[in-house]
Amino acid sequence: MAQLGGAVVCGTNLCLGAEHAFDPNKIAILNDTHIGGAHPANAPIPTHLRDTVAWLLRQDRYPAAVIINGDLALSDGRPADYKHLTRLVEPLHQAGIPIHLTLGNHDDRDVFYKVLKEEKRPDATVVSRHVGMVSLPLANLFLLDSLKAPMVAQGLLGAEQLAWLGRMLDEHFDKPALILAHHNPRLGDDxxxxxGGLEDTEALWNLLASRTHVKAYIHGHIHHRDYSQHRGIHIVNTPATSFVLRPEVSTTGWTMAQLTENGAEFMTLTHLRDHPWDGAVRKLEWRSA
Structure with a gap:
C-alpha cells in the first residue's frame, strides 16, 4: 500500500504505469468501508469494496490516487479488520494505483500502525496523527486524521495537526488545496x-477560510451524499462504500473527482446500478484566489 505521508507527483497529461495509463487529475474517493475481519467473502460490505476495486481496474485510465477516507474498520479497529481490508485492496496495489488512507472514529490508530507498518513514517511531522499530502498537477490534497478516540463518534483534529496544516498550506500555495478528513464539519446544511461532527470546526475553518487557495473540504462519516458551502469553501459529503442506515434516502457507492483548471467534477457511482445517484455529476467552481 502507498504510504500516506508520501507525495505522488504526476505530469500534466498522463502518468504512465508499467502497463496502464493514469489520469493525473482524477481521484477515486471511498469512505466508511467498515471492513470486519470475520466478514464472509460474500457478505455485502466486503462485496461492495471488492466491486468498487473491480470497477476501478476496468477503467481505461486509472486515477492518480485512491483515497479511503476513514472508518476503514468495522467497529473498533481490530487487527483482522485491517488485514482483511489489505487483501481486498491488494489488486489496486498490484496495478500500481497509489492508495492513501485516513482514519475515522471506528479505527484504532495504534492497531492500524501495527498491522500496516509501512503507513507509519519514521520522519512523521505530526507524531500523534496520520497525515499527509498528495500533489497532483491541478491541486494539492491534504489528508487529515480526525480520529479523536476509537468508538467516540465526534472528531477532533487538535492543535498540533492544525498547526501542521497551516504550515503546509502556507508552503504549498501554488495550487488549489483540497482538504480530506473523515468527519463532517459542524457547518453547512446538515x-x-x-x-457527531468535528469538535474544532471553528478553528479549522478560520484557518482554511483565510487561505484563499483552499477550495474544498471532503468528508464521509454520515453515510450519505450532499454538497454545501461555507465562507466560499465547498463542503462535499461523499457516500459510504459499506452500508447505509436509511436506504430510502441514500445508498452505497464511491466518488470520482475530476480536477479541472477552475474547479472539479464529482461523479457518484453506486452499487445499485439503477439508483438515481449512479453517474450523477456535480460541477463545482473554485472561489477566486
Missing amino acids: EKHFP
Missing part, C-alpha cells in the same frame, strides 16, 4: 449531524 445540522442534524453536527453533534
Whole structure:
C-alpha cells in the first residue's frame, strides 16, 4: 500500500504505469468501508469494496490516487479488520494505483500502525496523527486524521495537526488545496449531524477560510451524499462504500473527482446500478484566489 505521508507527483497529461495509463487529475474517493475481519467473502460490505476495486481496474485510465477516507474498520479497529481490508485492496496495489488512507472514529490508530507498518513514517511531522499530502498537477490534497478516540463518534483534529496544516498550506500555495478528513464539519446544511461532527470546526475553518487557495473540504462519516458551502469553501459529503442506515434516502457507492483548471467534477457511482445517484455529476467552481 502507498504510504500516506508520501507525495505522488504526476505530469500534466498522463502518468504512465508499467502497463496502464493514469489520469493525473482524477481521484477515486471511498469512505466508511467498515471492513470486519470475520466478514464472509460474500457478505455485502466486503462485496461492495471488492466491486468498487473491480470497477476501478476496468477503467481505461486509472486515477492518480485512491483515497479511503476513514472508518476503514468495522467497529473498533481490530487487527483482522485491517488485514482483511489489505487483501481486498491488494489488486489496486498490484496495478500500481497509489492508495492513501485516513482514519475515522471506528479505527484504532495504534492497531492500524501495527498491522500496516509501512503507513507509519519514521520522519512523521505530526507524531500523534496520520497525515499527509498528495500533489497532483491541478491541486494539492491534504489528508487529515480526525480520529479523536476509537468508538467516540465526534472528531477532533487538535492543535498540533492544525498547526501542521497551516504550515503546509502556507508552503504549498501554488495550487488549489483540497482538504480530506473523515468527519463532517459542524457547518453547512446538515445540522442534524453536527453533534457527531468535528469538535474544532471553528478553528479549522478560520484557518482554511483565510487561505484563499483552499477550495474544498471532503468528508464521509454520515453515510450519505450532499454538497454545501461555507465562507466560499465547498463542503462535499461523499457516500459510504459499506452500508447505509436509511436506504430510502441514500445508498452505497464511491466518488470520482475530476480536477479541472477552475474547479472539479464529482461523479457518484453506486452499487445499485439503477439508483438515481449512479453517474450523477456535480460541477463545482473554485472561489477566486
